Amino acid sequence: MKSFNFKSPKSSKEAVKIFSNRSTFLAGGMSLLPAVKLRLAAYSDLINIKKIKSLSGIKISSKSLKIGSTTTHAEVANSKDIKKSIPSLAALAEGIGDPQVRNRGTIGGSIANNDPAADYPSACLALNAIIHTNKRKIQADKFFKGMFETELKKGELIEAIEFEVPEKSSYAKFPNPASRYAVVGVYVAKLKKEVRVAITGASSCVFRSKELESILSNNFSSLSIDNANISSDGFNSDIHASAEYRAHIIKVMAKKAVSNC
Ligand SMILES: Cc1cc2nc3c(=O)[nH]c(=O)nc-3n(C[C@H](O)[C@H](O)[C@H](O)COP(=O)(O)OP(=O)(O)OC[C@H]3O[C@@H](n4cnc5c(N)ncnc54)[C@H](O)[C@@H]3O)c2cc1C
Numbered sequence: 001m002k003s004f005n006f007k008s009p010k011s012s013k014e015a016v017k018i019f020s021n022r023s024t025f026l027a028g029g030m031s032l033l034p035a036v037k038l039r040l041a042a043y044s045d046l047i048n049i050k051k052i053k054s055l056s057g058i059k060i061s062s063k064s065l066k067i068g069s070t071t072t073h074a075e076v077a078n079s080k081d082i083k084k085s086i087p088s089l090a091a092l093a094e095g096i097g098d099p100q101v102r103n104r105g106t107i108g109g110s111i112a113n114n115d116p117a118a119d120y121p122s123a124c125l126a127l128n129a130i131i132h133t134n135k136r137k138i139q140a141d142k143f144f145k146g147m148f149e150t151e152l153k154k155g156e157l158i159e160a161i162e163f164e165v166p167e168k169s170s171y172a173k174f175p176n177p178a179s180r181y182a183v184v185g186v187y188v189a190k191l192k193k194e195v196r197v198a199i200t201g202a203s204s205c206v207f208r209s210k211e212l213e214s215i216l217s218n219n220f221s222s223l224s225i226d227n228a229n230i231s232s233d234g235f236n237s238d239i240h241a242s243a244e245y246r247a248h249i250i251k252v253m254a255k256k257a258v259s260n261c
Helices: 012-017 032-037 073-078 080-085 087-094 099-104 107-113 120-126 210-218 223-227 243-260
Strands: 005-007 023-026 045-048 058-060 064-068 130-133 137-139 144-146 158-164 168-175 182-190 195-200
Touching: 058 080, 064 080, 073 087, 073 099, 073 107, 080 087, 087 120, 087 168, 087 182, 107 120, 107 158, 120 144, 120 158, 120 168, 120 182, 120 195, 168 243, 182 210, 182 243, 195 210, 210 223, 210 243, 223 243
Parallel strands: 005 045, 023 045
Antiparallel strands: 058 064, 064 158, 130 137, 130 158, 168 182, 182 195
């Protein structure tokens, strides 16, 4: 049996203040609790951040969309404002896991966890997001560092994620039929100044495809992707798909995403 000191602070300041070497933040618990149950992680203090009102909610301006870290996937999927300003982000949230996961899991928990097959990290990279923490603002390009590894320091709390509103964007995922995690997911965004393409599921960490970005910057059409040369070097090869198959599916998903933009 596992026992914890369960703490429910009312503000970010308090959450950070009570954090110690034995603590971790608990948001939806969808990734953390299975990890603890499987004894992949052990903590004596769980700091529940779901009661902190300032961490939840959606704010929209003409240029950006800011989502509080404890906002659930279901809230993102169902937000009329998000459907209007960045419909691809609402659709991405709607495709995460199952209704239970969407109603408990949070955007902040998803990106802090940085699972190599998670969906939101690709949105952060493609939509040039800024991660707001209690200490600083971190560009998405610097945030995702490796498998389950981010730029966050111990006890640093994500407060919100701010996305650039694109001219057009779309996310296409080839999901694992059981978990709905991405075998491969491709997020394409045409921003005011650049085209960004982020890929999840294929490698140990989400990454931007310079090859696809360069092709689409010259000609933003699905046909132009036929000329892309996607190398499978370093890609995951597992029971779900070989590295070569993932490289192939990236092209297929990229074409689908651009067609749906
Ligand atoms: C059956 C199943 C299917 C799933 N399918 C998908 C899928 O298709 N696509 C997908 O992307 N994901 C999927 N997930 C993962 C899901 O999206 C989780 O919600 C997400 O990975 C973690 O979010 P959480 O709020 O539950 O975080 P938690 O599990 O509470 O926390 C995860 C980690 O993040 C840290 N953390 C949480 N919030 C913060 C914060 N604000 N600041 C700093 N650190 C923080 C915690 O300390 C912990 O280390 C699935 C999960 C399950 C169980």
